[in-house]
Amino acid sequence: MEVTSIRTEGLGDSTYILSHKGLGLVVDPQRDIDRFEQVLSDYEVDLRFVFETHLHNDYISGGRDLARSTGAELVLPAGAAPAYRHRPAFHLEDINGDAFTIRPIHTPGHTPEHVSYLVLIDGESVAVFSGGSLLVGSAGRPDLLGPERADSLARLQYRSVNRLAELADDVGLYPTHGQGSFCTASDTGNHTSTIGEERTSNPVLAYPDEESFVAGQLSALVPYPTYYQHMGPANVYGEEPLAVPDVPFLTTEDIENLDSEIRIVDARAKADFAAGHLPGSIAIEMRHDMGTWVGWVVPFESPIVLVMNPDQDLDDALLQLGRIGYDDVRGVVRNVTGLGIALDKYRTVDTDQFVAGVNSGVQVLDARAPAEWKLGTVEGSVLAYVPDVAAATAEDLDPSREVWVGCETGYRANIAASILETRGFDPVVLTGAGIADVVAALGSE
Numbered sequence: 001m002e003v004t005s006i007r008t009e010g011l012g013d014s015t016y017i018l019s020h021k022g023l024g025l026v027v028d029p030q031r032d033i034d035r036f037e038q039v040l041s042d043y044e045v046d047l048r049f050v051f052e053t054h055l056h057n058d059y060i061s062g063g064r065d066l067a068r069s070t071g072a073e074l075v076l077p078a079g080a081a082p083a084y085r086h087r088p089a090f091h092l093e094d095i096n097g098d099a100f101t102i103r104p105i106h107t108p109g110h111t112p113e114h115v116s117y118l119v120l121i122d123g124e125s126v127a128v129f130s131g132g133s134l135l136v137g138s139a140g141r142p143d144l145l146g147p148e149r150a151d152s153l154a155r156l157q158y159r160s161v162n163r164l165a166e167l168a169d170d171v172g173l174y175p176t177h178g179q180g181s182f183c184t185a186s187d188t189g190n191h192t193s194t195i196g197e198e199r200t201s202n203p204v205l206a207y208p209d210e211e212s213f214v215a216g217q218l219s220a221l222v223p224y225p226t227y228y229q230h231m232g233p234a235n236v237y238g239e240e241p242l243a244v245p246d247v248p249f250l251t252t253e254d255i256e257n258l259d260s261e262i263r264i265v266d267a268r269a270k271a272d273f274a275a276g277h278l279p280g281s282i283a284i285e286m287r288h289d290m291g292t293w294v295g296w297v298v299p300f301e302s303p304i305v306l307v308m309n310p311d312q313d314l315d316d317a318l319l320q321l322g323r324i325g326y327d328d329v330r331g332v333v334r335n336v337t338g339l340g341i342a343l344d345k346y347r348t349v350d351t352d353q354f355v356a357g358v359n360s361g362v363q364v365l366d367a368r369a370p371a372e373w374k375l376g377t378v379e380g381s382v383l384a385y386v387p388d389v390a391a392a393t394a395e396d397l398d399p400s401r402e403v404w405v406g407c408e409t410g411y412r413a414n415i416a417a418s419i420l421e422t423r424g425f426d427p428v429v430l431t432g433a434g435i436a437d438v439v440a441a442l443g444s445e
Contacts, residue, residue: 109157
């Protein structure tokens with residue numbers, strides 16, 4: 001038996017391909033199925049099944065399309081009831097794969113319908129694909145369907161993770177969610193494990209009872225992207241197969257005549273954006289999780305224009321957006337300074353300059369996440385996480401004064417600053433350093 005893990009770093013997720021004696025299965029594929037088809041072809045695997053552990057909240061699934069393209073059978077939890085043809089997986093009703101047997105185990109908690117899949121070869125349990133149930137060093141968070149259901153789902157999760165922990169020590173654990181995913185209750189560095197390793201080291205299996213587990217799981221949850229609310233319905237009804245669009249290069253006339261509903265996303269480096277950008281642009285620098293941040297601060301299904309430098313990977317940007325349903329990209333600008341349009345700009349500062357600003361009484365916005373504020377912030381700062389800035393301007397911010405914005409590295413500060421600029425603020429951005437560096441410098445004075 002061989003298990004191949006294919007990571008999607010920007011989402012913090014893994015898709016798995018299991019092969020044995022030339023036969024195979026795929027678990028939890030994303031929408032861009034060509035990379036899974038390539039692995040199946042390279043290893044000459046006859047794909048028999050595509051399994052979904054749950055209706056995903058963080059991406060559009062490619063399960064239906066992969067099953068169609070390969071002739072494999074699509075399997076979803078019986079409780080999912082999607083609006084397309086599939087085989088329902090019922091608790092402990094084995095599915096015969098000839099070279100292997102798959103035993104669905106109902107493991108609700110992350111979602112109500114969630115199923116984990118135990119793989120048996122020659123009657124022996126060898127691997128379990130746990131989706132968003134038992135994770136490496138954690139468990140799938142139970143609050144993604146709303147705070148009203150979080151308590152009851154956490155109680156179901158307690159039973160589910162402990163049910164999986166009863167499997168044999170040497171059973172491989174292959175969760176979908178991992179480090180970098182907002183679907184996890186905490187981050188760890190590893191993506192796969194064994195049941196034995198988790199039984200001895202995973203803190204979610206150390207709680208003495210259900211009440212303490214629920215309290216622990218619900219006590220330190222971080223905010224999650226707003227686009228999540230649209231993924232469940234998309235996966236119930238099914239989306240069209242991913243097709244990376246042929247995006248035109250936009251001219252000066254095109255930019256001057258953009259419809260008002262189009263959002264301009266500038267994916268260039270922070271310094272480039274600060275030096276000159278199209279009025280109304282949102283700065284979301286290109287990196288592996290750029291799509292996630294677009295999904296957090298740009299309304300779902302908004303038409304988008306991208307601004308990128310010539311050396312940046314447009315196809316990667318389109319792929320990241322397509323994985324979460326942002327398909328309407330109207331065009332790209334590759335040389336914003338050559339358009340002949342008056343550009344907006346703002347200042348960037350380093351740690352010493354930011355400290356000097358604080359000492360002189362500037363207005364500071366700490367755009368980090370709430371958990372980071374607890375580690376220390378600049379006294380008198382306005383505290384507003386980037387998604388909250390996108391949703392509404394903090395009442396404590398004075399638009400008549402400069403607002404000095406910081407985070408940890410400058411990435412999120414740049415997003416927040418660009419949003420505030422569209423609302424008439426004059427931002428100054430801390431780059432190459434973070435609020436923690438400023439706090440340390442102030443403390444050493």
